[in-house]
Amino acid sequence: MTSSTVTSSQSPRPPRPNLAFRQLRGQRSPAEFAAAVRRAAHEIGERVSCDARYIGRVEAGEIRCPNYAYERVFLHMFPGCTLTDLGFAPRSAVRGRASRAPHEKREAYDPYHSTDSPDPHDLHDPHDLHNPYHPHEDHENHEESDVLRRAFMTRGGATVAAASLGPLGPAFDASAADRPAYRAGASDAGAVEEAVRRIRLLDDRHGADGLYRRAAAPLRAAYALLDVGATRQTTADRLHSGAGELAVSVGWLAHDSGRFDDARSHYAEALATARMTGDPALEAHAFCNTAFLARDAGRPREAVRAAQAAQRVGRGLGSARLMSLLALREAGGWAGLADRTGCERALARAQALFERGASDADPEWMSFYGEAELAGLEAQCWSTLGDWPRAARHARRAAQLQDPHFMRNIALYTAELSDDLARGGRPDEAAAAGTRVLDLLGQVQSSRIQTMLAGTARVLLPHRRAGAVSDFLERHASAPRPV
Template structure:
């Protein structure tokens, strides 16, 4: 992580308002324009979560040049115009001037460079999944993140811990939350929200095992901020929502790395925060994850109850995609109870709700939920019910449909496929799928995936003579378990 004394490109230059971009917005409010940006992104298959705050920062000149995802969206919205026509600075002018600075977007990273020596395009605060950059590529520096870190560094020890979940890795000060802090403002709330996005991005790319222990300190810091109080009620609301979402994210890291008791505690903490502040969106999210955990922990009836509670809470929020996911959570519980009828009915609802399409009401955290995830969750239901043919068919679709940037999910879906094929009497195909998972384990650290692969290996042991099975078993046995 770059120290607070690190300087970005032209750090003392005051921002100039982007009047050209403001004119393009016309009579629409920032929120209305942000909704138009999100719609345009969906039209071209991009993933941005633009909000009114991002539009305001662009118009204020704080974002001199958008990242590549936003660039593609803006140029799609205003065909025939360049970034300069939209009021942005040339990309080359916001790159670092150090010896390793890149001059072309296709130039490979120079990893020997210090993080303090380079700046790149600004990343929008509302974009949780910028798949154009590697979050572990520590030589990259974004102007916005640098400004955010500098603001956070003045806020006391606890805020430093929360801010450290930035694009430069997860180096944390575990004692930070114990030191006194001043009353939190909007910069602290923004950095907390950014920490949640970073955790989600890193998990999607690399799995949970390497993140969980390092994510605990920012969570303690977040609740220290709540205890310190906020300068305004709006900021306090953002802090509570951010702390709750962070608790869910850390809970998921615990969940995916097999620490079920820790995960249950974190989800309960998020649920309590949601109920104290009257935040139905956060409460629905907490129940959603609680249902998933209950299913994995062998408590299927609790999974059904939690999923049904989430649906009651989420219905007024107006997101069909959220209701679809919650129906899948319920289906998983019914499958665990061996209730094929209840499972099938919930799956039918999930598909019908999914087919209504996405909307502006969809929560930001649901960016992972697409057709691939729907297929994968259905595969898990049929697998639980012992219908290996159906399960493998849906798992294969999931792996095929998944965006290649979501490495962890590709590994997960392929591991599901391998297990379903093995149990369905197709050992050669199972071994081939297992080999593809092993190829990804250098990038992905997930106890869930490793446990699934170990189960597949046990099922394949009696089939050593089948094509490819012996090679898979030998390679699996020689693969070290990640800690």
């Protein structure tokens, strides 16, 4: 890693914004541009955890030079450009490798345990850490890797959240938080935030079932860090926000894997954290997920109330896309109450708000919300109301529009389509869609999707003599069930 020569007494120099990179983003929101980066990475076989916050840090100049994976992706996206054309500094100026002899002893800068934040001009992409637990890491510098391996293995606390959540290897402990002299720093807050991002990205690709229990460790450590306090108020604010978002994320994993009581508890924990610290963004998120859970748990009136509460809190946040999603949560509740008029009004409001477009005010966690999710949630409303043809039309559109990165959602929308077709009297098409879902279940683990598919299989039983239906039912019966 780059040696830090900055002491805590030195005043940091402000980073220089990357205007060239900002210009390349154009009218797209940071979340939309991050999705484009992930698509480009997929095209060339790279794996990057790009989100709106990463794009914001690049544009703010905090990341002076991307790691090698991001470099390959950016150069693929913008053929003929160099890193300098994209507004980045030369790698040698950031990492200092060109001027070092191979045998030269280097100070090991530990980005997770520095007492104060280093000079932003000395910062590079944190994704470029040589993480010994990462299965796709190229260990270019073995000395550097050994230093980091010792740091990850011997220093406790939430500071190794990102490492343990990369491949979801050994859960980290909270021993640092147990030491009376320990106080959380900015690096701890950053690790909690990275844990949230890793959970979301892994859930997008693989679903919740394999993640839930292993994600509980970072959540416990995050709240332990809140108990011991932070070195600065800004760090304390970040820790509270990060811990709350982590509670929502872990709650969602419980929700999607059918553990509704656990999910309710985690969402309540996030809501309490938001209200203690006066964090309206976190409060809106917690209410949003509470509304979704209430709908799935058969409490539609609670879903309506929670969605309306989220909208009251969210109005001042300046995100039309957030308000659109919250209107959809309300629509789901009205559908559960068999109130078609209330549902249609909420759906119309959601569509109108969505059409206002993305903005920089959109929360980072909403990167999943685009045209596909809008269509998918509307399909669920029409399905609940028993309008199978309309539900199938929206579900088909959702599956066609979905970014390949969101593998779980593709499986979800296709399962919705299969069920709507089956209930709408189109068994052969339903069986074909159900078979596509079975193809995806090798990569996606979601009890919610499994439950939907089981319901579809029951609807199709009277048609089991048809060839396509028979094949689907036989394969579904032999498919492994979630444990």
